[in-house]
Every structure is written in structure tokens, then in C-alpha cells.
Amino acid sequence: MKMWSSAFEFLESDSSHALDIMWISDSRSSQEMEKPPLPRDEDVPGMADNQSAMTLVSDEGAGPDEEVGQGEDRPAWDSKLQYVLAQVGFSVGLGNVWRFPYLCHQNGGGSFLLLYVMLLLLIGVPLFFMELAAGQNIRQGSIGVWKHISPRLAGIGYSSCVVCFFMALYYNVIIAWALFYLGSSFQYPLPWQQCPIEHGTNQTVKECALSSPTSYFWFRKALDISDSIDQSGEFNPVITGCLLAAWVIVCLAMIKGIKSSAKVMYFSSIFPYAVLFCFLIRGLMLDGAIEGLTYMFFPKLEIWGEVQVWRQAATQVFFALGLGYGSVIAYSSYNPINNNCHRDALMVSCINFMTSVLASLVVFAVLGFRAKNIALECVVENVSKLSEMAASGTAQHWWPWFNMSDPRSVELKDYQEWFKHYGSVPGSNITDCNLEREMNKGVEGTGLAFIAFTEAMALFPASPFWSALFFLMLLNLGLSTMFGTMQGILTPLMDNFKLLGRHRTLLTVISCILGFLIGLLFTQRSGNYFVTMFDDYSATLPLMIVVIFETISVAWVYGADRFLDDVEVMLKWRPPAIYKYMWKYVCLLAMVGLLAASLLRMFFKWPTYTAWNHNTGSESSLGYPGWALVMLALLIITASLPVPAVYIHSLLTHKQEQSQAEGGAEHHREQYSKCSTNEPELNNHHSAPDEDGSRPRSVFLPGASEHYRLLSQQEEEEDDTEL
Template sequence: MLLPSCPIISLSKVKLIKTESQCSGSHVDRCLGEEIQPVPSEPAARARWNTKIEYILAQVGSCVGFGNIWRFPYLCHQNGGGSFLLLYVLLLLTVGIPLFFLELATGQAIRQGSIGVWKFISPRLAGIGYSSCVVCFFVSLYYNVILAWSLFYLGNSFQYPLPWEHCPVEGNVTVPECKKSSPTSYFWYRKALDITESIDEMGSFNPYIVSSLLAAWTLVCLGMFKGIKTSVKVMYFSSIFPYVVLFCFLVRGLMLDGALEGIVFMFYPKLEIWADMQVWRKAATQVFITFGVGLGSNIAYSSYNPKNNNCHRDAFTISMINLLTSVLATLVVFVVLGFHAKNKALACVVSNIKELSEQFLSGPVNINLMPSFNYSDPSAVALEAYRAWFKLHGKQFPGNLTDCDLEKEMQQGVEGTGLAFIAFTEAISLLPGSPFWSALFFLMLLNLGLGSMFGIMEGILTPLTDRFKTLAQNKIKFRVFSCIIGFVTGLLFTQRCGNYFVMMFDDYSASLPLIIVVVFETFSVSWLYGADRFLDDIEGMLGWRPHVIYKYLWKYICLLAMLGLLGATTIQMFIQRPTYMAWNQEKGSEEYLEYPDWALAVMALLIIIAVMPVPIALIHAVLMDWTRQRARDSEAGRYSIAGTPATLVEVW
């Protein structure tokens, strides 16, 4: 049993069950003082949200981020389209919202950061909060590098033509590496990252990315150095502006040729994917990542709410906004990518028609198999007409005729950073007024990243300032110092191989430790503290009792789902050696490489460091309890911990 046997601590009020033999005479004060943590008194100067809209904007800004823009669209398209969306909604209702509600309620009830929340429930659980802070630190390091990339592209968007629209020419010859790939891929890997060919090749620091990273951390520091009072002012813009940009892109995209095809490919259901457990794992991971459960930012933001705030309604409101944002972003992405894919498919048709014409003129070709196209104007040939002919006769012709498959074009470069910095930028370069749309897109990414970074940093700073008085007395200095540490440590990702470390941290330093943290959180509240008692506390705050279904969701569905996700992720790591996507300069293309042994050791070390505070805090608390018990037993031999009737003492 992790919870101490002496106190029973309620979130809304502290209930201490003592017996006369446990706390009698002169030992009453000492027993109470040693056995439990005092009720955390709310600091007089603790900030509060001025309005409810500020809190909603902050939570939306923290939850809605890069994952909504590039990870969700990719997963939705590659895993069954509409079927994946239905699966995501199912897991959102049964796992995502209950866990999100759990964190909002605990933060609001205790009005502390993640360390204070779990330490208040039991000193033996304090390690959960420290683990959250460690994971937040890891996430902040590589997350702000993505902001730096966005800043770099934003700065390069104020040119016409855009620098990634055409391959560079050296000595009247197109650069071979660019010619083998594409202008956008070449600009991303060679100009922006100047990337090495593997993670083993460290390379020097990239001065452009170093400068951009410094600018990104400066923006984060300026936006949050006085806490929520300054960050919320930025949130009014950073949380709303992305929706304006997404709406503009959607309206513009729907006017483009290929938009309808993009939407069809996006939502076309493939129900057979429900039988694939890996798809369930990906959907659950996306739900988990989207809400940032376990990072501590949800607890930190909700701790600034009044006690009677309706956190249950907030959980549903923010969740629905998050879901609609993912769907809206996916529509925008695939409308634009549909236009991009249609252009490439039509260019493929023109190339094949020209080759057909050359074959007819240069050699004997069966005239009966030749299509009746307008060879003088290949661009007028419809894609559907060409594909219909190719299926019947295309393979009977010599040469390199291709199918010009629109769906294959849709699947190119739509994963992770490749979606934003390669595929989407290439599509934007085809739009009239491309610099304007490029600047708008990367300004949107910058705002999305800032909102998430504010939440991530609050997940670190709020718990530590609540826990340590020295930090609370020097909040501004601590926040500035944290940003400096973040920048200096983040220089690791500005090396020429930095992108590979970003992928490593994203895949292994955040997701797996966070799953473990959330398992501890859910188990502690639903089993150790008690789901019924937790619902009692929420009833005391809200004035009404949430439905009993939450009890069973927390105790069984959520916990089993998280354990299943943890097991599936771990098994996947052992079955298949982890890989990363590297850039092959000679081929001018991406390829998957296996992580070297030293990188696997680093991954394991990151996971261990992130999870280690949980057992350390548990062992420390157990030893402290044992030491105190020994001291009491030696002073009063008749002292006993259990086995006598209890009396109730309420302190609040």
C-alpha cells in the first residue's frame, strides 16, 4: 500500500483517522506533524485567470500543436481514413477525456503543480510529479527546435520566388543532388539543416539554426517570464490566429483543382484496419499525445482556477475544440496536398504522352494500341483517360511509361516534419502569391508551437516554484534561467545531425515515459486514493456528482488501455530494431537506417532518467516513515499503527 495508513487525505478537505493509542497525550501534535504533509496553503500572491476565456485559450494553445497539423493527418490517411477517425473518436471518449478530466480536477482541487498534487495525496507519490517535470524538460528541448525551423522558413518566405521553388544552378549546371530529389527536399536537407547522412556523423553547428533557436527561446522567455499574466496576453493571438490561417487555407484550397480528390483519399474508409492492433496503438498514442496528459501542464493551468470552476465541462469543451482542430487541419492538409498531387500526376501524364509520341516517330509501334490523344497539346489529356488506357495497353509499350497514380502521389512525404517542410511547402510554391501563403503558414506553425511551449514550460516551472520557496521568491530569475538552460542544452539539436536527435527524443524520450507516468497517475487516483473518494471530492467542488461511469473508466478501461499501450510499444521496440529516416546525399532521397548501439543506449538512459524519480521518491518516503516509526516506538513502546478503532478529526 503506497498511501500512509495513518491519514486519509481528501482533496477537498483533509480527513485524519487517528486512534487514542496512535495520537494521545503529548504525542498528538508530533504524530500529526510527522505522519502527514500539512495542507498546502495557497500562496497569497498566487495568480488566477482573469476570465474563463483566458483559461480556455491557454489550455487550447497547450493541447493544439504540431501533432494536429502533421501527425494526425498522416495517421488518418495511412490507417484507413474515416475508419481511423472513428477509432480515434472512440478512444477519445473512453480514454482521452476521462484522463484529461482527472488531471484538471486534481489540479483545481489542490491548487498546486504536479509535484504538489501527488505529494499531497501521498508523499510516496511525489516522484510522479518530478517525472512529469523531467519529461517536460526533454520535450521542451526538441520542441523549441521545431519553432526554430519555423522561424528560419518564415524568414526565407519574404522572397520571390521562394528559395525552395527551383533547384540551384552552379556553373550553368543544376545541382545533381537537387535534380535527383526535388527543390523542397534539397532546401530542407541541404540548406536548412545541412544534414549529415547518419546520426553517427555529428558535424558542426548550423549557424542559421543556432540563431533561430536563440530567437525561439527569446520569444518563449518574453511570453512567460512573469507567468500566466504575460503568457495569456500572447495566447489571445497565438491561440486564435492559427484558426484564421487554417480557415483561409481551406477556402483557398477548395478552389484548387484536385481538392476534391484530396478529401476523398483522406476520408475513404478502410474498415479492415480495425483488425490491426498496430492501428489501435497509433490511435491511442495520438490521443495520448494530443492532450499532453502526464506532462503536468494541464494540472498547472487548472491550478489557477477557482475551486468551484466546472472542470468537467472544460474537459469536454477543450476536447471537442481539439478534435475539430485536428479534423480542420486534416482537411486543409489534404485539400492542398490533393492539389499538389494532381499537378504532379498531370505532369506525369504530359511526360508519358511525349514519350509515346517519340516512340511512335522513332520505331515500329502497334498503331492499334496507340491512344487517340491530342499529341500536339499533352496538357489537355485528362488524367482519367490516360490511366484507363494505361491499364489496358500501357505495359505493352517499351520504355518507362508509368501509371501516374494520384493516390501514390498523395502518399509522398506526408509524415512528421516532411509534411510541413517538404510536401506542404512544395504545394504552397504552386499557389499564386506563394510568398504570402508561405509566410502565413509558417507564422501559423510558430504560433502553434508557442502555445504548446508555454504549456510545456508551465508543466516544469509551476510545480517547482510551488514546491521550493526559494524558486517562488525568485520566479522571474528562475524562468529566465530555465530558458537559458533550455537554449544551451538545445544546441545539441542544431548540429548537422540534429534532426536525427529530434526524431529520437520525439519517439523515445517523451511517449514511453509519459505512458508510464500516466499509468502511475491513474492507478494512484483510482485505486490507492479511491475513485469513489475522488468523485466525492469533485462533488464537493462542483456541487454535483459526475456520472459513476468515470469510476469504471478510471479503474479499468483507462488503466488497461494505458498498460496495453505500454506493452505494445515496448514489444514493438524489442521485435523490430528502432529506425530513423536519414538523407542519402548520393541518391538524393530518404532512407531508413537502424539506430546504432550507442543511440539505443541513449534512448534507454533517457527513459530511465524520466521514470527514475517515481521509485526514488517511493523508497525515500518508505525509509522516512520507517525511521519515524522506529523513533516513536523507542519513545513510547505502546505506540501502534493499526488494529484499533478510529476517530475522525477534520482539518481544513
């Protein structure tokens, strides 16, 4: 513990850098001498490094020039429901629909669920509660919160803003894809239901015949994708138009801050749940749904011994709650000071997990239906081959016992039973039609939403209705997350830079225009490969670094006990002491371990991406070229650089100020005397709040063991006489 304390002592000494010393004039004097102001405590040679002034600031007493963000003009949520919907809308995103089910399926089903719940309680909830409490108490965005604890830690907030901007760039492209598919759903039959015919011939387009109608529509009609990231190609005009529409929607929703975006949240956060329940009811009625759910939740306890599974589960917890983006802090900063943020942390985390489970039920009910249809088509094809063989030859002992004259009447289990005993006899052209193998072809991300799910929905009765409903759900999931991401950019900038705060509308419009212009990178023919790059590398490592430093800031620099003291002042009750140990040890060590595992994986596994080959109609894994690796590294460095850069800048500035103050420090020191912190107005930081709640709350600033006050002329003369 001494090692941690000494390592961060110099950070704590700078925590009061943003405040002036509190002046206390002696009431016995009728006239005070005019004397130069006292230098900040770090510039006074006689003051210890860990001694700094602490002040209590009430909500009413915060002046316009103070950086506590508690001004009366700060926006607020109209209701608690708006706030909860905003937090749920941000944390419940596309990853809950197309990432969590895939991980659950690939990593042991029910066993992965148990592991995920355990890590959610040990890591996710404590860190989520920490961000909620920090934002609600200090009432600023991510930059202001960490700058308030220590100016040297402001880089944490800047890194969060950069990561949010990177995420907004590619996330809105996914929303644009959803818009394109939503518009394409209003026709019958669906355009991805069957392969097109080449002009001038009656033959199916070769690329579609080699793949599938849904894959062809996604890669060729929607993306018009190139064969590699090196082949950029021209811009896709349709997707560019959809991207412009997506940014216009975001801009209009964000232009008035939470006052406008909160209204949209009522629909964008609730509608996806209505759609998921509709799909669940419809999916459970499909043939193959039970097989899909059984396959998903079948436990494989041996996976608990694999490091890769732990890494994936921890990463999913990390991203599912939106930790490190600054959006959680931004949303909670608009709460009233006495809001029960502890209950919010538990509630939002629980809703997030239940949404992931609900989405998994829907996905695997539908994918089970899709897999069984593929397996049954395989049975029909193979039974037809056997029927032809039987017609041209003599009877054999291995002839199937089922009716080969009607292939579609053959049950899957009967065919599999026959193949188990005699499948190797007819030859290699007869396959096993394995349902489990089809389920093992697990897909995630865009492949799940735009290929596998669209293929299944094409088999539904009234398929255009279900398709439009599904992509409208994806659109709303994406928009609600996008609103939180933009809030994580705009709120810190407006809180930290007053000029930007006075021109919110202009800042929002410029941010959206800039996002659209840079986002044109993703509308090229190679744009999908850049989306993959940004999704894999622009956020993962930088966000882990951000959360590690957030935890260090609260648990070690500021102090976990004092943080809980401040939360007690807000909530009027003290959260369990277990949080102290979770923040200081469990969460911090888990995040460091996750960062180390991610770095090792990056160094020992060459970065690759999945490319589409139009000649073979299939996907293949390719390594990034040299220039793409440089771009990849720049993404990580750009997002992570503000943390050390701001720290070094603050350290150099502090040393420069210290050296400039050394010459006149002794002269100024002679004009001041020490006063004890036993005075009640200076030493009530850790006292219990009054029952009526009238005591002003404390801001997150380190305490001090001694203070200085300006002496009156009379008292100074009396002291000189005594000497």
C-alpha cells in the same frame, strides 16, 4: 478487487504523512499540562495502518507553511477565456497538423476517425477530467498534487517535469525551423521553388536534381544535414540564431507567469484557426482537392482488426490532450475552486478533435492538389515519349486516341484509361502516372510541413504570402504548446520549493538559458536525427508510466468514490458514476495495454531513424549505433526513474522514522486517549455541501476511523480515579 486493495493499502496508509495530528483541547479545563507532541499516526504502534487523521481546510485557513497551495497570493486567470485559450493552445499543437492527418490517411480514413472518437471518449476525456479536477482542487503543480495524495507518489510529478524539459529542448528547435522558413518566405520567387545552379557552370546542383527543390532546400540549406547520426559536424549558425530567438520569445512570455503568457495566448491560440480556415477555403478551390479529401476519408473497416491501428489511435489520443505532462494540472491549479472543470474537459477535448479534422481537411486538400500536379506532369512526360515513338514509326493499333501533339491537353483519366489497356505494350519507359500512388506517399512530421506543404504552396499564386502565413501559423502553434510545457516545469518547482517560488523571474531565465545551451545539440549537422530520437523515445514510454500511476493514485490509492466526493464539493453537483469505473478499469487497463504494446514493439523492432543521403538525393532507414542506443535508453530511464526512486526513498525514510519512534512510543501513548470521529467537525468529509457554499472544502487526504486528542490535567485525573 481485494487484490488491488491489498496491493495499494500500504500507499494509502502513508497518505497523511504530510499532515500533523489535529489537536483538540478539552474546554472544561482551565489549565492544560505541557506534554510532548503526539507522533504521526504511522509511528504509533497501536494505530492501524489505514487509520489517519483527516482535516478540512478552508481557503482562508491555509497557513503559509501548509502545502495545500491555496494561499491568497496564488496567481489566477483574469478570465475564463484566458484559461480555455491556454488549455486549447497547449493541447492543440503541431501534432494536430502533421501527425493526425497522416495517421488518418494511413489507417483507413473515416474508419480511423470513428476509432479515434471512441477512444477519445473512453480514455481521453476521463483522464483529462481527472487531471483538471486534481489540479483545481489541490491548487498545486504536478509534484504537489501527487505528493498531497501520498508523499510516496511525488515521483509522478518529478517524472512529468523531466519529460516536459526533454520536450521543451527539441520542441523549441522546431519553432526555430519555423522562424527560419518564415524569414525565407519574404522573397520572390521562394528559395525552394527551383533548383540552384552550380557556380561556374550552367548545370543544376546534382543533389537537387536527384531529389527536388523543396527537399534540397530543407536538407541542405536549412539543416545542412550529415549523412548519419555518427557525423555530427559543426554547428549551423543560422539555426542556432533562430533557436536563440525562440528561447528569448519563450522567456519573455513566461517571465511573469500566467499574467504575461496569458496575454500572448489571445493571439497564439486564435491566429492558427484563422489561417486554417483561409487555407481550407483556398485549398477547396484547387484542382485535385476533392480527390485528396475522397482518398483521405474513404473508409476501410478492415483496419479495426489490426492491433497496430488501435495502438496508434490510442497513442494519438494520449498525446493530443497533453496527458501526463503536468501542464494540464498546472493550468487548472490557477482556477477558482468552483470552476466547472467537467465542462472544460468536454469542451477542450471537442475543440481538439475538431481542430484535428479541420487540419486534415486542409492538409489533404493541398496534398491532393500536389499529387494531381505531379501526376499531370507525369502524363505530359509520357505523352511526349509516345509522340516521339509515333513520329519515328508506323501506326500501331495501340496508339492513344487523344491528341499526342499537345501533351498538356491530355486529361489524367484519359491517359489512365489508355494505360490500363495498352500500357504494357510500348515498354517499361512508359509509366502509369497513378494519382493514388502519389497520395500513398504519405508524409508526416517535418516532412509534411517543410517539404510536401512547401512544394504545394510554391504552386500557389502569391506563394510568398501563403508561405509566410503557413509558417506564422506553425510558429504560433508551437509557441502555445511551448508555453504550456514550460508551465509544466516551473509551476511544480515553485509550488514545491519555496525558495524557487520567491524567485520566479530568475528561475524562468535560468531554465531558458539551460534549455538553449543543451539545445545546441540539435543545431549540429546531425541535429535533426537527435530531434527524431527525443520525439520518439524521450516522452512516449515515460508519459505512459506517469499516467498509469496517476490513475492508480486517484482510482485505487485515494479512491474513485472519494475523488468524486471532492469534485462534488467543488462543482456543487456530482459527476456521473461512470467515471469511477472508467478510471478504475477501462482507462487503467487501456494504458497498461498501450504500454505493453509499445514495449513489445520496441523490443521486437530495432530502433531506426531516417537519414538523408546526399549522393543519391534520397532518404534511407538506418539503425542507431551503439552509443545512440545507450543515449536512447538513458532518456527513457531518466524520465521514468523518479517514480520508483521517490517511492523507495519515502519508504526507507518512513521505516527509519518508525524504528526511531518505537522506543518512546508507549510513553507518549499513555498521555493520550481516543476520541470518536462522530464529532461533526471531524467526520463531515463526505457530507453534502451547504447551499451557501460556506462549508470549507476538503483536501485530498484519506479519512480516518479514530483520532487522538490531548487530555487536560483535570480529565486525566478523573480517568485515573475511575480506574
